[in-house]
Amino acid sequence: MSRTTRESFRGQGISKKISRQNKTLEQLLNEALVPEEEQPYEVPANWLWTKLGYFAQFERGITFPAAAKENSKGEGLIGCARTANIQEEFDWEDLIYIDSKYLKDNREKLVKIGDILMSSANSYNLVGKVVYVEDLLEEIAFGGFLLCLRTKSIEPRFLYYLLKYMFLSGEIQKLATQTTNIANINTTSLEELLIALPNIAEQIRIVYRVELLLAKINEARGLLEEARETFTNRRAAILAKAFRGELTRKWREEHPDVESAKKLLQSISVQLLNDSSLDSIPPTWAYCHLGEYVENHDGKRVPVALQTRNNRKGKFPYYGASGIIDYIDGYTHEGEYLLIAEDGANLLTRTKPIAFIARDKFWVNNHAHVVKCKGDIPNEYLSYYLNSIDLSNYVTGTAQPKLTQKNLKIIPIPVPPLEEQLLIVEILTNIFQSEEVIKESYAQVEKVLDATQQAILAKAFRGELGTNNLEEESALKLLRDVLKEKTKMEI
Structure with a gap:
């Protein structure tokens, strides 16, 4: 195999100590x-x-x-x-x-x-x-x-x-x-x-040129990270407005006769929560505890060890605390449910969503709570809300953070009228779908930066940066x- 096509950098061996052994x-x-x-x-x-x-x-x-x-x-x-x-x-x-x-x-x-x-x-x-x-x-x-x-x-x-x-x-x-x-x-x-x-002189020149070029790439990465942070902050601001009723203020003005959330909750036998310490909400909204707002289906969850799953591969998603982690040959739930992380560091770090929708037939282990909103209330509204708030007051443990079912049930939920909930879900979905397209373009830019960095280093260690002097x-x-x-x- 020619040296220009050979890929391996592994040598044929070198002794741990160089000794003379009568060699020149x-x-x-x-x-x-x-x-x-x-x-x-x-x-x-x-x-x-x-x-x-x-x-x-x-x-x-x-x-x-x-x-x-x-x-x-x-x-x-x-x-x-x-x-x-x-x-x-x-x-x-x-x-x-x-x-x-x-x-x-x-x-x-x-x-x-x-x-x-x-x-x-x-x-x-x-x-x-x-x-x-x-x-x-x-x-x-x-x-x-x-x-x-x-x-x-x-x-x-x-x-x-x-x-x-x-x-x-x-x-x-x-x-x-x-x-x-x-x-x-x-x-x-x-x-x-x-x-x-x-030689040493060329090594020093290569380091200087590489660091100069990589500094430009790192500058671009910094600008990219700033843009991402802007999106993160914007998302948080939009969610906060959504659950204070600010995104739908005009809609409420145009629909003054809509049935209040109080009547909605009473129709599904949900006890209202009156707590003056909670954030203010529009008069047509109401608060209740999450445990009153949903049906809990944790009882059907079944954990399956990895070795067992390896022998039970199938088409049904197998969910854990942060989403799908495998596919298996059976299912524990059928329909549309909201899964909420029960344990894991992500409950505090929030690098991934802690609430997500699962549909059709799927399997859930014991690391995610399984709930469904009562009546015709959309699961998406509750999902967006839980992903927008700080849950640290309801999480126990630091080495292994856990959101117990008991603490999950007492989380207060701001509930708009049903029509307004559906509108909020529609608005948020449209906004965030548009953002996903932009975020994907950021990911593509990052791939280009990664490839450029690797190309610079490849040229550096092939002597192709224009710094080598053959007369040295x-x-x-x-x-x-x-x-x-x-x-x-x-x-």
Whole structure:
């Protein structure tokens, strides 16, 4: 297979220690160079292909019992980095703390400026993700699911961007071994990783050009995020107006004789809620508790373990706290129902809807409440309302947040007349459907930015950014110096 079509960056092996073994420097040099037929792609003439193990040292993180983790700093404790901290920049907001005794006085397990931290044990999509340590806000160690790469012989930021490119292109993940739930990358496979290397001067120029170009992409990402936040804030404002009656004020003026919500609720035997502490609503509206407003169908829920579901694949949706999580060969409910998350962090973080409509035949596990509005009242109205309000006062627990059936029932609901409910649902649906089209265009822009970033990095490590000077010395001298230092040989 030619080097221009070869995809693998895995080498044929490298010893953990370079020893003389009666070999000359030239013999060691030939071993360190990757044969042309094994090179993944062409690079400029003064670059070379070699293996990462010649230029990087690897340090595994410390191990400690799960019970040793603390969420805040205290006497005798030290911060510890973990996979969650490996973001575009190191996330200092999410450190855990452990007893410093787990360091065992090994200061190599402390994070240093210029380190490259890699997620070496994670899901397949995230294993191999790297972050460059620009500065240290406090002294911290790094945990056992992280690998620290250090180099003195090449520009560390060059190595960081190279590894980032390999992660984004999926090459790093190919080194991983997969177990049931986790992928692992070991130091042996990283030592064998083939890398294209220019001289130091070109490495520095590449880093400068890459950071300049990526800064423009990050600026675009910032503008995109601002636009998304604007949509989020606008959505929240629209929902707040909807449930204060402001969106339908004109409609009420044009329909003064509409039957009030009080009569609607009395017709379905719902007890009214009179609480002066609640937000003011139009006089034709009324409050009641959610438990009065709906029929509860939690009794039909049945949890099914993943292993069992794997043997019961079918066409019926299987719902959990945040929506469909699988498909199964049977159903627990039939018709239209409103599902409301019973547990999970999303009850507090609200990154996904906590209430959603399920229709036709479907299965629900014990992580979502199943309710249906009484009479002809639309489930969509209640769904929109629950997704618009803060439920933290009704959620118990922090490690595992839970919205019990008891607390669900006491949530106060502002109820408009039936016709107005239907109108509110129609208005909100039309607005948010239009927004979804715009949000989809944002997603497409983000994909373009991702592709552009990857294209920049691909060009950088093929010598195609226009920074390389063929008249400069070859990277071969750099490799010679590294081998000489490692073997203490003299030319």
